[in-house]
Amino acid sequence: MLVFSMDTICYNRANSTLLPWYCGKQMYASIYRRYYQQKGRLYPVVLVPPTSLTVLTPATSANLGPGYDSLGLALQLYNRFDVEIGGLDPAIPQIEVQGELGADLSTGPDNLFFRAFCLLFERRQLPVPAVKIRMTIAIPPGCGLGSSATAVVGGLMAANELLGMQNPSLAYSKEELLAPAVEAESGNHPDNVAPALLGGLVATTVIDGKIEAIKTRFPEALKAVIFTPSFPMDTVAGRKLLPAEYSKADVTFNTGRVALLLTALQTGRYEVIGEAMRDRLHQPYRQALFPTMPAIIEAAITAGAYGASLSGGGSSLIALASTNFHPILQSMQETARSLGIDGHGMILAADQQGARVIAPHKRSRKRGSYRGAPGTLV
Secondary structure (H helix, E strand, C coil): CEEECCCCCCEECCCCEECCCCCCHHHHHHHHHHHHEECCEECCEEECCCCEEEEEEEEEEECCCCCCCCEEEEEEEEEEEEEEECCCCCCCCEEEEECHHHCCCCCCCCCHHHHHHHHHHHHCCCCCCCEEEEEECCCCCCCCCCHHHHHHHHHHHHHHHHHHHHCHHHCCCHHHHHHHHHHHCCCCCHHHHHHHHHCCEEEEEEECCEEEEEEECCCCCCEEEEEEECCCCCHHHHHHCCCCCCCHHHHHHHHHHHHHHHHHHHHCCHHHHHHHCCCCCCHHHHHHHCCCHHHHHHHHHHCCCCEEEECCCCCCEEEEECCCHHHHHHHHHHHHHHCCCCEEEEEECECCCCCEEEECCCCCCCCCCCCCCCCEEC
């Protein structure tokens, strides 16, 4: 069967091949002659309304202190990406960015969301559709909350959904999307893209060249108190400050605290989180870019947080607590202000689900009919 739309996807079920992604009115007659009447047979035709979907991708906090490049937590703050099949040129997307936080994002072919979107089609050796993209940005870029990871994961999820609509065998599982996500991420690190994709608390490592990620639910009793200074921190510049080698004592210090942190979260021994979130591998060196960081972390703990650390490469700070959320945030803000630093704060629960696609329509192909369905999470 051939699925045909004047403005959307064409798919030939007779031989499982994708036809041109944009089928304009002028192409109708030639496509009809070429594809509808193969070997003298007339294939059934289904008219499909324009395809659109929405991807929600959560913010993330990487490292959580000692878990350098290996731990990440998904949070209930989201960037939203609306994708509609349409336009004239697959190589030039029509991108609209909403929200002041996204003012500096590219709207050209080098847009990170679009590059990740194209990557999946390239892997399947299929043509990229012409698309219209609307990005609603709620996660501040360059502040250690995984904004770039949301673009990578969002682009992959959108492309994967479109591929799966045409032929389920073309779609990847979430776990299979991890490798292309790391490939598309600027630093090729999994600690942000993995929790953005999978949700929860995710531990990652590389085994024989393959990225392994294990997700666990983050305790519902805990919330993240986030303080984001008014200045960003350059992740690349921060990494350049790190030493090429570490002492055995520092490595042992961190491995012990990663083990302690994971065990504390699993067993509810939250009182040891403060010690478990201490670090010697990256925070002391990144402090050169954020000298007042230790004072703000101490203010959070004094106000009742179990522990606190730099979020990812900064500049945001994350404190974990089960009570006194607002006093903790107020203490962080007041301490920062007293040291000449402005910023804003948020209190966020963990996101346990990860990136998801909101499907505004479900397709039905009963003798050429189409049935709309309410929006659902898939």
